[in-house]
Amino acid sequence: MVVVENYNKTPPPNDGNRGAKGGWLSRIPTAYWVVGFIMLCMPLVVTPFILFQIFGWALILGMIALSLMFLGGLGGMVSLAQMTIAVCAGYMVAIFGDSAITSISLGLPWWLAVPIAIIVGTIFGTLTGAIAVRTEGIYTIMITLAIAAAFFYFTRQNYVIFNGFSGFNGVMPPVIFGIDWHNPTPFYYLVLFIATLAYLLVLYVSRSPFGLALQGVRDNSRRMAALGFNVTAHRIAAYTFASVIASVAGILLVWQNSQISPGTAGIGAAIDILIIAVVGGMRHPIGPFIGALIYVILRTFALDILVSFGMAGERFQLLIGIGFLIIVLWSSDGVLGIWRSWRERSSNINKLTGEKMDGQS
Amino acid sequence: MKTSVAQRLSAAGTANALELRGITKMFGALAALKDVTMTVQPGERRAVLGSNGAGKTTLFNCITGDFLPTSGTVRLFGEDVTEFPAFERIRRGLRRTYQISLLFSNLSVVDNIYLACRGVSRARFSLIRPGVDDALMATAEALTEAVHLHEFMNSPVAVLSYGQQRQLEIALALAGAPRFILFDEPAAGLSPTERSELVEILLNLPEHIGYIIIEHDMDVALRVSQSVTMMHNGQIFKEGTPQEIESDPEVQELYLGGGNE
Numbered sequence: 001m002v003v004v005e006n007y008n009k010t011p012p013p014n015d016g017n018r019g020a021k022g023g024w025l026s027r028i029p030t031a032y033w034v035v036g037f038i039m040l041c042m043p044l045v046v047t048p049f050i051l052f053q054i055f056g057w058a059l060i061l062g063m064i065a066l067s068l069m070f071l072g073g074l075g076g077m078v079s080l081a082q083m084t085i086a087v088c089a090g091y092m093v094a095i096f097g098d099s100a101i102t103s104i105s106l107g108l109p110w111w112l113a114v115p116i117a118i119i120v121g122t123i124f125g126t127l128t129g130a131i132a133v134r135t136e137g138i139y140t141i142m143i144t145l146a147i148a149a150a151f152f153y154f155t156r157q158n159y160v161i162f163n164g165f166s167g168f169n170g171v172m173p174p175v176i177f178g179i180d181w182h183n184p185t186p187f188y189y190l191v192l193f194i195a196t197l198a199y200l201l202v203l204y205v206s207r208s209p210f211g212l213a214l215q216g217v218r219d220n221s222r223r224m225a226a227l228g229f230n231v232t233a234h235r236i237a238a239y240t241f242a243s244v245i246a247s248v249a250g251i252l253l254v255w256q257n258s259q260i261s262p263g264t265a266g267i268g269a270a271i272d273i274l275i276i277a278v279v280g281g282m283r284h285p286i287g288p289f290i291g292a293l294i295y296v297i298l299r300t301f302a303l304d305i306l307v308s309f310g311m312a313g314e315r316f317q318l319l320i321g322i323g324f325l326i327i328v329l330w331s332s333d334g335v336l337g338i339w340r341s342w343r344e345r346s347s348n349i350n351k352l353t354g355e356k357m358d359g360q361s
Numbered sequence: 362m363k364t365s366v367a368q369r370l371s372a373a374g375t376a377n378a379l380e381l382r383g384i385t386k387m388f389g390a391l392a393a394l395k396d397v398t399m400t401v402q403p404g405e406r407r408a409v410l411g412s413n414g415a416g417k418t419t420l421f422n423c424i425t426g427d428f429l430p431t432s433g434t435v436r437l438f439g440e441d442v443t444e445f446p447a448f449e450r451i452r453r454g455l456r457r458t459y460q461i462s463l464l465f466s467n468l469s470v471v472d473n474i475y476l477a478c479r480g481v482s483r484a485r486f487s488l489i490r491p492g493v494d495d496a497l498m499a500t501a502e503a504l505t506e507a508v509h510l511h512e513f514m515n516s517p518v519a520v521l522s523y524g525q526q527r528q529l530e531i532a533l534a535l536a537g538a539p540r541f542i543l544f545d546e547p548a549a550g551l552s553p554t555e556r557s558e559l560v561e562i563l564l565n566l567p568e569h570i571g572y573i574i575i576e577h578d579m580d581v582a583l584r585v586s587q588s589v590t591m592m593h594n595g596q597i598f599k600e601g602t603p604q605e606i607e608s609d610p611e612v613q614e615l616y617l618g619g620g621n622e
Contacts, residue, residue: 228480
């Protein structure tokens, strides 16, 4: 928070989301340097499969879950339609851009198709929000789930625009600067760059007037109205913001799979995004990415693990479920919560103030 | 229904700060308010007294728009705001505090006040963080000082004591340019020292700011108000100056001496 810079008596904040004009480089926490370095060097170490299928996929799913974290963690609105919004944008890039289904795809250049896809996804997300914000809690979940289900069945039955059950294949990322962005290494860097951008954006906006007001709406919507805020408009705007992130992620998702079909936006997939956000933690934008990495690793290797123990491979969902159950039982705020309580215990940080107990608190 | 800016500007000087005409609020078959009519001048400070269940807080909720009255009209500075949502009334200079503190417990003290300042100014949807020289943030910091919370500025609300949370409630109501404030039992649960601090804060408010205060503590209520309205069973029972109310035998029977307060 920027205010602290006015008052030098407060110690410099340590969580990196507090911008300052002077010496901002030195304010970046060590953890960011370490994680950044590891992520950048990843292609030198791991196989293209891990780069593309594990990290690429995890970062994309992390972005979609990040849009849910923005709505749920900051705004207190749990939407199950985030995957649907992402897939809607993904469909648009296939319909307006290039795909193997030439009878439907319009073949617009990428610099037209991508903005159109983001805009359509954002409009769809905003409309979803406009319907959902009039409800609270479990009803928001139900309404967004209904929208997700409706979209899934609609795309599966509509052959004129969405090409029904089989969807679109051959949707490739464009070749820009002579680089084929579908190759694992360039694609990984593309996704890493955009995911980092989305992460920093959410971190930044959470301390902006809009983000603060959103947290106010989460904590006490009635009081926010009594302070002059139009709570409904704020909630809808939050959906719009989250939809932009989800839409961008949706386009990347299509490029990664090079195809899109109704199954991508199935009810199971919609719920998976919620699981990712909950497992990772909703209090900080890094949570969804942690959750996504765990999800993707489990999803990819659970089958092999089971087989190596001599069990039937098709029970891999069981292993995933148990893993999530353990994390959620352990902590109310996913992996982030476990990490935080461990840190508090080891350094005696006051739970309420976040300050060290031995100092003045 | 909407009035023009010119009408609003000319109305501000001449009209009553608050005008209630025949406000009735039904909760099912229960009439929480029955035909309440009340006029408050600009800058007037009024206490609303009454036993529990007299309809005082319901009256506040009808004025701020938390509830729509079943019938009757609410005029704020001459403008009919009966159908307006709460945030529109707040943007016209109305403020309120809550009996039970409704604060943003996960945000810091200064962020709470900053939100209150932002709520009645432009750029509520701004995605740009407030800079070092942000005027609203400076106002928010000044307000923390006004309610003696400066040293807790960056602490989350959760660490504040009850009395400090009450002070923060008041700070939220003072944000922006309030013209009329509704205080709902601001002294409830405060220590004697905190009560005298509260009285001082209320007496030091700029003269053009009028308010209605609901208060059970007669010492506080009568010291900070120029007129008193007694409510009983959802109706206005008596109006007068603090002296008149204090010496009224019926009031004493019902409220002061009745012993069921």
